Amino acid sequence: MQTAKTLKDYRREVDQALANDFLRQAMDNFAVAYRASRANAFAGLDVDRLVADVAGAKDQALAGLDALYARFKAKAEALGIRVHLAATADEANRIIAAIARENRVATVIKSKSMTAEETLLNHHLEAEGLTVTETDLGEWIIQLRHEGPSHMVMPAIHLSRFQVAELFSQVTGQKQDAEIQRLVKVARRELRRKFAEADMGISGANFAIAETGTIGLVTNEGNARLVTTLPRVHVALVGLDKLVPDLHTALQILRVLPRNATGQAITSYVTWISGPAEYGGPGGTAKQMHIVFLDNGRRALARDPIFAQVLRCVRCGACANVCPVYRMVGGHQYGHIYIGAIGLIVTYFFHGREKARHLVQNCINCGACKAVCAAGIDLPRLIKEVHARIQDEEGHPIESVMLSLVLKNRRLFHTLLRSAQIAQKPVTDQTQYLRHLPHIFSRQHNFRALPAIAEKAFRDQWEQIAPVVPKPRMKVALFASCVQDFVYPEQLLAGVRLLAAHGVAVAFPMGQSCCGLPVAMMGEKQAAHSVACQNVAALAPERYDYVVTLCASCASHLKHAYPRMLGSRAQTFADKVQPLSVLLNDILGLDSRLFPVQAGAAAVTYHAPCHLCRGLGVHAAPQALVRAAGYRFAPAAEEETCCGFGGTYSAKFPEISAQILAKKLADAGRTGADLLVTECPGCVMQLRGGAKRQGLGLQVAHLAEVLVKKMKAKR
Amino acid sequence: MPPGTDRGRHPAAAQTFRRAAEKVSAIVRDVASLDEALAYTVRLCDTKEACELLATGCAEPLSPGAAALCERKQTKIMAAPGLPPELWTRFEELCRPRGITLADGPLRDHLAGIDIGVTIADYGIAETGTLVIDSSSEALRLATMISEIHVAILPLSRLRETAHDLEPELTARMQTPANYLAFITGASRTADIERVLAIGVHGPLELHILLLEDR
Known part of the structure; x- marks a missing residue:
């Protein structure tokens, strides 16, 4: 917690x-x-389709949440279930405590429920003098330790067998070995007794089916079956978001939930309860069943145009x-x-x-x-x-307000970057890296070497280097990431050379500015919107076949966030945005005449930028280009796992960023490659800085640089 | 017919069911008749090792309260609450000479655990190797929960490809109060300690599925 x-x-x-x-x-x-x-x-199944089915079905259910609740309530009450609606977490707890009092309950057993964790139900009931025992193994363990869950499905994943053995030794008063199979059996016996004694069972629910007034429980251990069977009172605490119209919808979700949660085709048990089932316990009374639905903001959330989809969550x-x-x-x-x-x-x-x-x-x-x-x-x-x-x-922090102000004014932004180039000189000592960080950066940045701002920004070189391409195959506008424009202009120069060699006329519209992702990341929506407008206007998409960028983060932001912020007028623009690798590999096709076969090719490994592989769905083009250019490709483990950069993230949480980076570099190192290639200047900055700081021999380069290195000088 | 071969009209579905169920360590066998199923179950109970007379977990160091519950179980006990009366009687006759008790009182008296619970499944779902058992009867419910071994007889005529194929039947049952419907796939399991799979945390340690040719 x-x-x-x-x-x-x-x-x-x-x-x-x-x-x-x-x-x-x-x-x-x-x-x-x-x-x-x-x-x-998921092998052999169409995952995207299944996920889309769940999303569609949940969206539909959420749109008619109140009606669905009314329908469920009528059905369930006809079955003899008492249905309650709690507006807040506290109200839900009070309703359940009242049920316990009315039925003179002393002991309660519980099966796993995130909703009960949400309302801190156990605390409330214990304060009322009730004895509450969690019966899911993981939940029992963390209850005994007075902790909250560290995972929604595996609540005790943070603990070792030794810690559990020590805990169980205390509980049983007997020395327990740290042997998992035996510890599980100890829990079985200890908890069986609690089941036998309990007056009330509390469960959650994964589904509440309106058509039939049924709740569905998805479990592996089987404790929920005992919780709902043995005690004379059963209370299910259910978030309103669990309402679905019919069994069909519940089964659709069930096809995805266990597969996505634990890689199981289905859990050991799925239990469908429609009414207070036959009860043969002491007292000759009938079973009492209550369902307490929890709102706690869900009804308002379901009507929120942006956040309603949060309630699609199936808690996998x-x-x-x-x-x-x-x-x-x-x-x-x-x-x-x-x-x-x-x-x-x-x-x-x-x-x-x-x-x-x-x-x-x-x-x-x-x-x-x-x-x-x-x-x-x-x-x-x-x-x-x-x-x-x-x-x-709460008000915006000064740093993000400042950055927003600067970014909204492109000239000011670029002027500041140029003067930073001069200001840093005493710091970098004229080398390629910032050797001693200015005091505004924390020393925690030291896990990687930070690059210096380039002598001459790309935009200031453009006039001299713009290539002339007679009879071009196509016209593209180059969108430069700020990092490439001002720190790594060589990456853009390489990209331009590659495109020109493939018969592409490249334009570099000067009115472009930062894509706006950094301010969007800082929660500065207004500034993000403002720079988006500037960029769409500056790049005039109708004049080009494509807008190409060498930065995966820019590409993903331009393609997905712009239409979301600016609406349909940005759609034409977004449709034309392509990362360099896709343009070269999928659209143009790498010209093999430019890349003669050479003996003894160097081994190259690859890091997939998050915003390229997941952001744009590009999983193969960069690797294909590396191979086509004549390198030996050595794939790394976890190629598509983040490098830990995340823009401003690495400044905010440098320790986490450093750990993720260390893992990434170790994976790259294990390939034996001499060269680590990626297609995002942010990743280059992170990886190169890390390799440098760790003193690794591994070279880090942008895809464009690596390709250009193999290209024949003239056709 | 040699074991492992299929005798159904839907061999593909039976194969799929078998593969999926065995993947979650269910033991799947073919039987030609209900009597063969009963004979199998009695043999299984008979060959349970003597040391397993003790309820699972009772060999471990326990607190006094939990240990006291262990002492209540002394003989081998089976329960078969779902069997039709005539079949139940035949089963009981098979059990008696072997000193096995076939419980006919409330199963709440046996919360320490029973050796084997026997049920006849209402449906099977091939895709996931799942048994569908209408457990509205408390005795039937408990037989599948507190037993160390659950033996389920699945008539092949009741096998369907996916859960979706059962929607009308299940929805109808859900509207008959008060209904308690169980999907059971493999034995009770947990991976809550260090993600290591452990079988039999609360429910059965073994699930045996006897595929009955009834078509």
Whole structure:
């Protein structure tokens, strides 16, 4: 549970998590194993189609949430279920406590429910004098430790068998060995007794089916079946977002949920309860069944044009499984109660701004969560939206206000960058790297060497170097990333040479500015909108066949965020945006006459920029170009995992960024390649700086530079 | 017919079911008749090792309360609440000479655990190797929850490709109060400690599925 009061406190807690070796190893193993088992579980199925089905069905359900609730209530009451609606978490807790009092309940057993975690139900019931026992193994463990879950599906993933053995030794008063199979059996016996004694069982629900008044529970251990069977009272606490119209919709979700959560085709048990089932327990009474629906902001959220899709979430936990930051810091530092990307967002809505303020800044925007989401939720964008909303409510920090002001005025921005080139000279000592960082940067940047601003920006060289291409095959406008324009102009020069050699006329419209992604990342929506307008006007898309960029982040931002911000007028522009690799490989085709076969080619490995592979769906073009140019290609493990840059992220959370980077460089190192290639100046900055700081022999270059190196001088 | 071969009219579905169920470590066998299924189950109970007379977990060091519950289970017990009366009687006759008790009272008296619960599945879902069992009867429900081994007989005529193929039948059952419907796939499992798979955390440690040729 994340409760840090200040960003500084939060960073300190993150540092502690980074120092936890067991956690790091467990998370690493999990991240790698999860990808394989998920792929396995979806083999032969059309994942995109299944995800789109879930998204569509949930959107439809959410649009008619109140009607769906009314329908469910009528059906369920006809079956003999008592249905309650709680407006707030506290009200839900009070309703459940009242049910317990009315039925003279002393002991309660629970099966896993994130909704009950959301309302902190156990605390409430225990304060009322009730004995509450969690029966899901992981939940029981964390309950005994007085902790919150560190994962939505595997709540005790942060603990080792040794910690569990020690805990169980305390609980049983007997020495327990750290042997997992035996520990599980100890839990079985200890908990069986609790089941036998309990007066009331509390469950959650994965589905509430309006057509039949049925709740559906998806579990592996079988504890939910005992919780809903043995005690005389059953209470299900269910978020309103779990309402679905019919069994068909529930089964659609069930096809995706376990596969996406744990790589299982289906869980061991799926239980459908329609009414208080036969009860043969003591007292000769009939079973009582209650369903408490929780609103806690959900009805308002369902009507929100931007955030309604948050309620599509089926709580599979996959967004945490693939998140490079979660992998480094674990669940207790990556959510308040709900964990992972979805947790960053819903914390704001369910638990308030206070709890969400720092968390939403800890997204590196790599898009891995969005790519894996069971319900197709645009998680990275919504995290940014929450960030922006919090800043609008609380006031914007001075740094992002300043940057916004500067970016909105292109001339000022570019002038400042040029003068920085002069100002840095005493600092860089005329070398290619900033040797001593100016004091405005924290020393934590030292995990990588930062490059210096180039002597002469690309835009200031353009007039001299613009190539003349007679009878061009096509006309393209070059969009330069600021980093390339002012730090790595050589990357753009290489790109221009490649395009000219392929018969492409390249224009460089001078009115262009920063794409706006950095300010969007800082929650400065207005500035992001303003620079987007400037760029669309400056690039005049109707005059070119394509707008090409050598920066994956710019490309993804131009293509996806511009139409979202500016509407249809930016669509033509967005449609024409292509990264260099796609233009060269898929559209133009690399001219083999320019790349003569050479013996003893150097080995090249590749890092896929997040915004290229996930942002634009480009998975093969850069590698194909490397091969076609005559290099020996050596693929690295986890090619598509983030390098840890994330723009301003690496300045805000340098320790996390450094750890992600170390992993990336180790993967590249294991390929034995001499050269690491990527297609984004941000990744180059991160990777090259890291390789330099670590003293590795590995060279890091942009794809364009690597291709140009192999190109014959003249046709 | 040699074991492992299919005898159904939908060999593809039966194959798919078998593969999917075995993937989650269910034991799948073919049986030609209900009597063969009962004989199989009695043999299975008979060959359970003596040390397993102890309820699972009872060999571990436990707190006094949990240990006390262990002491309540002394003989081998099976339960078959879903069997038609005549079949139940035949089953009981098979059990008696072997000293196996076939429980006929409330299963709540046996929360310490029973050796084997026997059920007849209502449907099978080939895609995932899933049994669909209408568990509205409490005894039937408990038989599949507190048993160490669950033996389910699945008539092949009740096998469907996917869960979607069962929507009308299941929706109808859900509207008959009060209904408790179970999808069961493999044994009870957890990976909550270090993500290491452990079988039999709360429910059965083994699931045996007997595919019955009834067409």
